[in-house]
Amino acid sequence: MAxxxxxxxxxxxxxxxxxxxxxxxxxxxxxxxFTIFAKTVTREKRIPFEVSADPFYSASNMRHLQKAIADLNAGKGVEHELIED
Structure with missing residues (x-):
């Protein structure tokens, strides 16, 4: 036994x-x-479930948000009315 x-x-x-x-x-x-997880990863050579990132934090969306913030700070942005939920 190991x-x-x-x-x-x-x-x-x-x-x-x-x-x-x-x-x-x-x-x-x-x-x-955790042992079951480790054995499955070792046997299958993969994470045994889908691992994904929230697309909100993608590089392209972060660039878009940074540009929008810069535009707002420069007075070029468009303000919207708050919507009650």
Whole structure:
């Protein structure tokens, strides 16, 4: 049997608490859940779920927002009325 080692990383305390609760509901420890994840990544050579970024933070959108801010600061922007939701 392979020798086991400790792996340490940081996460938000609320996230950890929620993860522990979900793992417990599935009858798993967090160690077992992360081991399943690591074995799946190793076997499949991929993250076993989709990882994507919010398009709001894309480079092109950030350039657009920076230009809009510069235009507003230069008095060239268009102001809109606030809409009550």
């Amino acid at each position: 020798r086991t080692v400790n792996v340490n990383f940081r996460m938000d305390s609320e996230l950890k608490k929620n993860m522990e609760q979900v793992c417990q509901e599935m009858g798993l420890s967090m160690t077992a859940a």
